[in-house]
Amino acid sequence: MKFRVERDALADAVAWAARSLATRPTLPVLAGLLLTVEGEVLSVSGFDLEASTEVELEVTAGAPGQTLVSGRLLADITKALPPHPVDVTLDGARLAIVCGSAKFSLPTMPVEDYPKLPTMPTTAGTVDSAEFAAAVAQVAVAAGRDDTLPMLTGVRVEIDGEKLTLAATDRYRLAVRELVWSPSDPSSASAQVLVPARALADAAKSLAGSETLSIALAAGGAGEGIIGFSGTTHGRASRATTRLLDATFPQYRSLLPSEWASTAEVPVQQLVDAVRRVALVTDRTAPVRMEFGDATLSLSAGGEDEGRAEEQLEVVYEGDGIATAFNPQFLLDGLGALPTPTARMLFTSATKPVVLRPDLSASDAPGTTGAEYTYLIMPVRLPG
Known part of the structure; x- marks a missing residue:
């Protein structure tokens, strides 16, 4: 694997993908970011078994390939690089990063041990990215933080035709926000899911600058549901997914x-x-x-x-x-x-x-x- 890329583009992509990295990963490979080069596109991915992030950007590729390196370390390095093009080369079990006079050599982790990233569900519709980010921020503030009560740590997302309703409560306060969106199929647009508040807020905020925000949904069975978000910012395609909470949200409307x-x-x-x-x-x-x-x-x-x-x-x-x-x-x-x-x-x-x-x-x-x-x-x- 070998490619050249602009320093700012690489630093932004790595920082965005590193959002999904666990602070205390259950497996060492979950602390890594997966770098994949195919054609002239570099994909940077992170996954903690619950939430995933993936960003694609154009690079000048010398050779295709794939490697896995420490995400936090890579983010710190790319942020600190001088303002010059960055050359990245996989040499055996180490990743070489050269930018101007700065040179780094990082150990890699076994790619075969990295879990497969979840597949992006079918797109359910689109929404104004800035308005959605503002709505999520208004509601997520009321979500609970006690993991022993999972039904209170999420934001309930209700889809009813062209109306999208967000709600969250921690038993002491309740926040509800309604907004208009564009469903892919208005005649059958109906769903009620519970999304982890922290993951939802992070995805909405990080994609707030997108031209439009696409929401994808796969309800699945118990514990298997996934919601995905995707958008394009400055030519960079970004995607994020998170597993839905398998819990019953309180009947808040009666309150x-x-x-x-x-x-x-x-x-x-x-x-x-x-x-x-x-x-x-x-x-x-x-x-x-x-x-x-x-x-x-x-x-x-x-x-x-x-x-x-x-x-x-x-x-x-x-x-x-x-x-x-x-x-x-x-x-x-x-x-x-x-x-x-x-x-x-x-x-x-x-x-x-x-x-x-x-x-x-x-x-x-x-x-x-x-x-x-x-x-x-x-x-x-x-x-x-």
């Missing part, structure tokens, strides 16, 4: 209230800044108290045995006064995901979940990306 006793319109950035300030006097999980009254929101945190902070904001409020409290980080996550400068907070009672939505009252707001977003958060019970 969303349909009626409200009171509503508040609050400036997002001012509320974010105020919550961060008053939360300084307590530990990061202690609640921040919020009291809504006529055109006023009073925030407070802390107590008699520790520091105490208070602050007031002007808001638009309709309904009877209400006092509630939230985990400050959960509240900040929801506010940070809103695409508008003003948030609508919808209350049923002080002890029931509160809904955050973008405020679309401004004349130009209906076209705002992310308008179909709902973030539900459970309040923290106050003493007494």
